[in-house]
Amino acid sequence: MSQPDHGPARKQRFKERLSVLHDTALHRKLKHHLPAAFNERWTRRHWIHASLFATIGALAATIVPGFSNAIDLPVPTSHSTLALPLPPLSLARRGETPGDSWQIQRVERGQTLSDLFAAAGVPASTMQRVLDHPGTREVLTRLKPGTEIAFDLPVNGTLRSIRFDRDANHRVELSLQGDQIREKVMQRASTTRTVVASGEITSSLYTAARRAGLSPSAIATMTDEIFKYDIDFSKDLQPGDRFSVVLDETWREGERIDTGKILAATFQTGGKTHTGFRFERNGKSEYFDISGRPLKKSFIRSPIQFARLSSNFGSRRHPILGTMRMHKGVDYAARTGTPIMAAGDARVQFAGTQRGYGNVVILDHGRGHTTLYGHMSRLGPYRTGQRVAQGQVIGYVGSTGMSTGPHLHYEFRVNGVHRNPLSVTMPPPEPLKGAELVAFRAQTAPAMARIQGMEELIYADAGNRKPAATRTASAAATPAPAGKRG
Incomplete structure (x- = not known):
């Protein structure tokens, strides 16, 4: 007797078995290709690595979008300006605050007073008002090249004050106040200090003296007033000749304004040392040698130069x-x-x-x-x-x-x-005597000591070598008001 056919049920069971076999085969294939960490039991090391990778991934997910947003921002192609209102300038700033707008003009060669006022933007009518002030025209119409004149011009362009030097010791400031001009005279303070300069001639006296810090006026005093009777500066000078000078320098507002007053000088040429010291006799300053005899001779040989x-x-x-x-x-x-x-x-x-x-x-x-x-x-x-x-x-x-x-x-x-004027023996000048000679020696001794100290410092080893350059040294002296010396 035949069994009944269970076809549908049998087919279902067959499909289920095929599915199990398929899953088992796939599992074996993946297990063969995947790393051991995925096929075995995880250790502590595996968990640490997994945590580290997870942290890095979270940070990347947070940061990368920020960069993306920054890159995606549009670049501005134009800009605009916004005008902001400013507070009005005060009256004090515009016209009443002194000393905040000085313009200094330096006189150049060929320049007139009108040129200076025009350069500052000051009208001719205002210039005429200034010139009409007593004592002003004589000064302003005789300005020399290099002289400074200052204009106080506020932002409204109207001349408020003008400042100029009346002479070497006084500065004048004129303030224009309405129809009036107020004058203020200020003393220009100056100081005097004594210095020592020494030099050796290599090419010319002028070059050596300038290197020593002597001004042209001081050089002229040395050549045309002190030693002109004893030294022929066009013929007698030779390389190696030396000079030393003690002189007063006058300073004003940080500027050296005078160096022509020589107190003492020595000049070595032709194996002989010539000396000259400034001393006042009978109210007149003259130069004497170290013995007190005047350097100025009683007569000059020729009354005409270059004849x-x-x-x-x-x-x-x-x-x-x-x-x-x-x-x-x-x-x-x-x-x-x-x-x-x-x-x-x-x-x-x-x-x-x-x-x-x-x-x-x-x-x-x-x-x-x-x-x-x-x-x-x-x-x-x-x-x-x-x-x-x-x-x-x-x-x-x-x-x-x-x-x-x-x-x-x-x-x-x-x-x-x-x-015969060319051969006659000229009478010698009268030397200093008595109290004048005593005062002369007391005055000249410190100056001579300074010169000797300077020369010992510079030329102590002159027998072995020549000085590399002319040098200048300041004497230890306290600045004193100008005009205190004779």
Whole structure:
């Protein structure tokens, strides 16, 4: 007897078995390809690594969107300006606060006062008001190049004050207040300090002196006033010659304004040391050597600078009369109008016209010494009886009287006897004596000590080597108000 057919149920059971077999095969395949960590029991190390990776993933998920947002922001292609209202400028700021708007103008060569006011934007009418103030026109119309003038101009452009220097020691400030001008005069304080400068000549005296810090005026004092009678600076100087100077420097507002007052100086040339010290005698400052004898000689050899000797002293044929006669002086050929200087300090004995001399001046130098200057084109400002100092201009070269051309006829007489001006022994100047000599030595000793100390410092090893450069050193002195020295 046959069994009944359970077809549908049998098919269902077959499908279920196939499914189990399929799942088992898949599991085995995955187990074969997956890492051991997924097929085995996890250890503590596996859990630590899993936690670390999970933390990194969480951080990445948090940060990356932020970058994405920043990159996606649109870049502005234009900008706009917003005008903000500002508070109005106060009246004090606009016109009443002094000293907040000074403009300084420095006078240049060829510049006029009108140019300065125009450059500052000040109208000519205001300039005229300033010039009408007493004592202002004389100063402002004679401004030299380099002089400073300051304008106080607030933002409204109206001149409030003007400031300028009346002289070396006074500064003036004029304040324009309505129709009035108020004047304030301020003292310009200055200080004086004593310094020592020393140098050695390698190429020229001027170069060495400038390297030592001497101003052109100080160099001129040394060459044209102190040592001009003893040193021929155009012929005598040689490399290796030395000089040292003690001088007063005047300073004002941080600027050195004067260095020409030399108190003492030494000059070594030709194996000889020349000295000069400033000392006041009879109310007049002069220079003396270390023994107290004046450096200034009683007479200068030639009353004309850079003149040519055209006729000597002695017997000759007169160029006009044609006869042999004594030429009682010397002639210097020069252009008409060349200044003629007094050969020494003197009193004018005669000034006028005198026979063949034409326009002539005769000077009495005392102790029987007189000099004569003839053929002048015109006389100087001195008249008979007046005193004249050595080097002062007493007349000008000409061709008046018995003369064949412009020249100076110069005579030198001792007790009325004519002497050759080129060879006569000039009388020495009177030296200091008594109390003046004592005061001179007391005054010059510190200056000489400073010079010796400086030279010992610089030239102590001069026998082994030459100084590398000219040097300058300040003397230990406390600044004092200018004008305290003689």
